[in-house]
Amino acid sequence: DAGVTQSPTHLIKTRGQHVTLRCSPISGHKSVSWYQQVLGQGPQFIFQYYEKEERGRGNFPDRFSARQFPNYSSELNVNALLLGDSALYLCASNLAPGENTEAFFGQGTRLTVV
Amino acid sequence: GQSLEQPSEVTAVEGAIVQINCTYQTSGFYGLSWYQQHDGGAPTFLSYNALDGLEETGRFSSFLSRSDSYGYLLLQELQMKDSASYFCAVSSNTGFQKLVFGTGTRLLVSP
Secondary structure (H helix, E strand, C coil): CCCCCEEEEEEECCCCCEEEEEEEECCCCCEEEEEEECCCCCEEEEEEEEECCCEEEECCCEEEEECCCCCCCCEEEEECCCCHEEEEEEEEECCCCCCCCCCEEEECCCEEEE | CCCECCCCCEEECCCCCCCEEEEECCCCCCCCEEECCCCCCEEEEEEECCCCCEEEECCCCEEEECCCEEEEECCCCCHHHHCCEEEEEEEECCCCCEECEEEEEEEEECC
16 A cells, blocks of 8 residues: 655755645545654644645744645645745645544655755 | 653664653643654654553553653664654644654664
8 A cells, every 4th residue: 555655755946936745645544734844853743634624733934835635635835935944844644633643654855945 | 832852862782772751841732652763764653652651562662651741762672773763742632633743862773
């Protein structure tokens, strides 16, 4: 069975540009969460989506947005990129929120903003 | 605010036992998880404690004391492949799956 898949794996963007990152959860998982991991730190929660609705949001500016599609895949969008947005963006899927089961992480998208 | 503290680095030799501690201060607590992350890889789940006590999974064990806001991960019979970063993470009972991660402990296992 395929795990959580993310695309692209690596991306280089210029300050001020926009980026879209994609995530496909494990088959049967309906909840997708996004995390940002800056080098040397732990992942930080950005969003959780369940049944196409936002269920939770971390302390990130409005430049960050996301959505979930009927097939439970998800996109993370970041506008007006800043150098500080350079990080590994991780997607995690679960069966459903609030169950506190383990989170299954994808390999991430390494975003570099120059 | 929410914070989780872990040692930044731990070193050990193959075959040894190592304990990685985690103390937390969070608003709302449901359970404590541990994740392993190799350089360039995805975090992978190791264990989860919702109740006080010890959970054992093979060479790895995890302990939780809710009254002390403290937990630890115990790795036994260390192998070179255990060299990685280890994160504790708190999940809150707010109805959605938000994990608050610690800063991570880098474990270096030498021959």
